[in-house]
Amino acid sequence: MTSKETVISINGTKNGNGRESQAATVNILCLDITKYSLAVQFTLCCFFVFIFYLAYGYFLELIFSDPDVAPVSLYITFIQFLITMSLSHVESAIRNPIKRKVPLRTYAILAALTLGTMSLSNLALSYLNYPTQLIFKSCKLIPVMIGSIIILGKRYGFLDYVAAIVMCVGLTMFTLADSKTSPNFDFVGVIVISLALLCDAIIGNVQEKAMKQFQATNNEVVFYSYAIASIYLLVITGVSGILKNGFIYCSIEPMTIYSNIFLLSLCGYMGLQAVLTLVRICGATVAVTVTTMRKALSIVISFLLFSKPFVFQYVWSGMLVVLAIYLNHYSKKHPNYVPRALIVFWRYVQSIYDSEYSENVSIKTT
Template sequence: MEIIKIHQHQGSDSTASLLQITDDKKSMDHHDRDRTVQYSSFFRRFWDPSPNSIISPRFIALCFLVFIYYIGYGYLQELMFTLDGFENTAWFLTCYQFLVYAFLSFIHLGIAGLDQRRTSYASYILLALLTVMTMGLSNYAVAYLNYPTQVMFKCCKLIPVLIGGILIQKKSFNRYDVAAAFSMSTGLIFFTLADSKVQPNFNLYGVIIICSALVADAAIGNYQEKIMREHHVSNVEIVFYSFMFGFGFVLFGLLVTNNFFANFEFWNQHPVQTYGYGLIFSIFGYLGIDIVLTLIKEYGALICVTVTTCRKSITIVLSFTLFSKPFVFDYVWSGLIVIFGIYLNVYSRHQTAFNTKIVSIANILFNSRWWPRILAPVTSRTLSI
């Protein structure tokens, strides 16, 4: 009887152990299935052709257009300034560019059916003056600055935007914005110092010009935001009136300073390098603005900043490659400091979205079936002897 009881007891223990192993195996299989589903759903989300996927055909097309338009824009801008004497016609280029922008935005207004002006002419006149300062001084600075240095300065618009937001809109900024501005300033200082060491024709006047352009650009951003918030004005309406009035201001300035006809004669002597390149340069710039606004609207500021930062990096690399320039490693690490500041700025404005994406990516990586089993949750199991 005792032997039978012992065997019965051992049999029940063995059955219980087998049942526990089976349950554990089912639990692990279920966990593997969950990870596989999560893994496959990530890749469906990643490659799905729908507009909401991370890399949809539309997103790829928009990124491709951003790279084509702005890399072409930067290349043509630097290429035009390689023509001897072209640096003296920088404001004539701005006048020509404003004319093309005004014409394209007028067509855009007609297509969109926006024929009703929503704010006063006085607002647009002030906006046009700021736009003239921004784009005119940016074009003018190319004659005095290394092009990559100019691009790095334009990446750091946050610094005057932060100051302008405090002065114009009485905004308050958090510690991430301040840290971003400090990071950008530090990176810019070292990038400019590196430029001054290797560029024999480095001109501090160019730094003053591009800084003035950034100040005007900061005022534009804050003033545009104020107009759009108060009067619900569309982007294309702002672009049209800003560049229409801006064209008039630049043309008037060229006539008053007696530079218009001299510049006009110079351009007529080199029609392909001036009118031809300038037209493509202006079209690329206008279309690039529209694509960037579309990216922000459909995919958010974080994705847009990532795309445009990559584009600017490629523009700088191409500038060093296609146009012979001395290079030092200081350009790299100072540029990385500026990029860090850019992402600090994005994080300060989109902390929730940023944190959600980080957690999502971490979950995807650490729950992937390709990771070692040690990352899987451990379940205790009882084995029979």
């Protein structure tokens, strides 16, 4: 669930000085775990992240591994959006009522982007192996960097660009391995998941800008984004006939298919809440490290539970992606880091250029 993973903010309360401080209560899945130590809280969060997101990956591959689901994938996404919206509403009823702060026009854009990233990610599974799709989703650093430079005007350091290059190499090698070993590999899937990543890059930056500008909560953004996107999908599937065809497809085994979609949505939403709590108590870097380990384990489980050919190229290309993710997170703590050898080499080249330039200038002068 690519778009959900980008909606991360920490809600706090303002103290007497008007500064925002972290709330004393720590909840996970509506359970109060404040009384437990930080180590116990971290363990519980990691447990729920692994359990729910591993289950989410299982149900996602289970649903979309059927070749017949491709023509009606938008209907499956439509049902998933309705369930996610309902879960968000139920959570707001249990905790705090949703009060809209972000303009509806912004939510209309976010809904379109959410629809793009979710529907295209789901559709890609009809053309690609789940591990390949997951590797692509792990590589959203590249489009996010491009989007943040254009939309937010951000600047990146040396390690960020190195991470992007390493990630491109690992991603290319993983895709080539999949094209050689997967019997149902289709390059259309690469295009589809790339478009999903493009939407994901834009939505992440738009969400960040909107949430900072209007101080919106995660629940508000999730509810309105999915509610409006559900309206979009209702119109699209209704006009195109996918709504009818999807209903007919799911009516073949309604209990099984709708149960799987419900469990898919529930696991994704619960996993999101566990990630948000982990971000709150341990920080974003720790949370991303945990979710990255979860993705690696999801790939292993996918190869074990769903029969698919395996080559060693999957391993080392995946390790390149992991290395790129590590470099990206390391750069957050050391934004101005540049290898000393590179600095020495650059100064040496610059000194040669300066000497040559000064000599040429002196010759011309004389």
